[in-house]
Amino acid sequence: MPVLDTVVLFGAADPKDPHHEKSTFHLTHLIQPGFYLASFALFEFDIVMKSRGMSYRERMVRHALLARDHPATTSRVKALSPQVLYLTTRIEGEEKVDYFDAGVAAEAQALDGNVISTDSVFDRISGVRRVW
Numbered sequence: 001m002p003v004l005d006t007v008v009l010f011g012a013a014d015p016k017d018p019h020h021e022k023s024t025f026h027l028t029h030l031i032q033p034g035f036y037l038a039s040f041a042l043f044e045f046d047i048v049m050k051s052r053g054m055s056y057r058e059r060m061v062r063h064a065l066l067a068r069d070h071p072a073t074t075s076r077v078k079a080l081s082p083q084v085l086y087l088t089t090r091i092e093g094e095e096k097v098d099y100f101d102a103g104v105a106a107e108a109q110a111l112d113g114n115v116i117s118t119d120s121v122f123d124r125i126s127g128v129r130r131v132w
Contacts, residue, residue, distance in 0.1 A: 001034040003107045003118035006041040026116050030072035037077045041105030
């Protein structure tokens with residue numbers, strides 16, 4: 001049951017992104033059983049857009065387009081749980097991983113350990129296997 005990382009969202013949102021086609025392909029898998037979008041990925045997607053100076057309206061448009069173009073992103077998201085937050089803090093602290101990457105990794109560990117991403121940080125996290 002792989003979880004999709006934030007890079008999939010950014011790749012799908014930008015037709016000029018070198019990973020656009022593959023990201024879009026991965027988002028289509030959300031309709032299949034066992035594929036999920038990481039909650040942390042959605043949260044990071046919005047925070048990064050905000051930090052890049054996008055207005056709230058621009059961010060609203062991006063979220064609306066994501067939901068329109070990939071409706072499964074509105075329902076195939078795993079809810080955060082104390083278990084995931086525990087794993088997140090452990091990975092962040094013990095494995096020295098960025099908070100959002102630690103969160104995505106924790107969500108993957110809580111399922112089957114697979115994360116769909118181009119981010120090589122997942123290659124060094126125990127119990128996580130990066131798939132692209």
